[in-house]
């Protein structure tokens with residue numbers, strides 16, 4: 540039997556639904572001759588800050604730059620420690636290192652894949668300056684508990700919202716809970732553009748101004764440089780596309796929530812896998828639908844990897860986010876963490892499998908995923 544391949548994401552399908560609007564937005568910029576900055580960028584910043592609910596938004600080149608700029612704005616540097624999760628994309632820790640500060644990891648919670656807030660306090664030292672909670676896969680961290688700890692220890696909170704645009708904790712948008720929110724508009728994120736893009740949101744005027752200065756070569760006035768900065772622009776064409784797409788974000792996130800619910804119903808009867816859950820108090824936006832494949836051989840990924848290969852033979856392309864936790868990456872050998880330092884994270888790295896998830900996946904395709912999973916797990 541020949542089956543259709545089901546990709547992890549299908550960006551063309553989404554483009555086709557809004558192609559007229561996107562094409563016009565791009566052409567408008569190309570025809571205007573205004574290729575750097577301009578109204579497209581400032582209008583998007585205005586609309587995005589309104590969406591998130593903050594008084595400021597500064598566009599930049601990527602989610603990575605957003606994190607770096609936020610850390611720099613709080614003067615974080617050599618001698619400082621910043622706490623985050625070891626189960627995230629490298630950018631979260633890498634940007635801490637880029638400032639000269641040291642990333643300090645805290646193990647995750649198995650049901651949410653997010654930093655375990657109960658373990659946070661014991662990682663705080665006199666050198667700790669900030670916490671970067673990562674709202675992984677679209678699920679918000681318990682921000683009530685986290686902000687309480689941050690306030691007691693006087694720590695900055697930089698939310699990594701890259702995978703969670705539109706997610707809410709206790710009714711409040713992520714990116715409007717900590718001191719700053721860092722967003723990525725990489726194509727596969729919930730609000731993804733046709734290239735790179737990022738933004739920082741905050742209610743602090745001074746921080747917003749500092750971020751704007753750093754991202755413009757440390758300059759407030761052209762050719763007068765106050766700080767060592769970088770060049771990080773939200774591209775004008777990307778900003779124009781993002782304005783169009785922002786109008787659809789809530790609808791797409793709602794579709795993702797419905798797809799997650801469908802997966803839940805379809806996969807519930809299958810044994811040998813653990814399904815992701817939505818924490819009460821949170822509004823999950825499902826950038827990924829990630830299951831745990833219970834391992835038969837403890838301490839290896841053999842079983843999960845074999846399942847992934849078998850699914851692929853049936854046309855289902857699944858992904859592994861993330862195969863190697865950050866504390867065990869070569870780049871962080873110098874931090875001195877050993878295997879076993881974060882058992883929940885390490886076990887998750889062996890067991891996670893992200894299934895195809897995008898707003899326009901059809902019910903038939905989801906059925907095909909479920910059927911293939913059941914088939915592969917039953918022998």
Ligand SMILES: *Cc1c(COP(=O)(O)O)cnc(C)c1O
Nearest residue numbers: 601602603628630701702723725
């Ligand atoms: C994508 C991502 C980033 C980085 O975003 P870019 O725009 O690709 O630089 C940072 N953190 C997390 C958790 C991400 O998923």
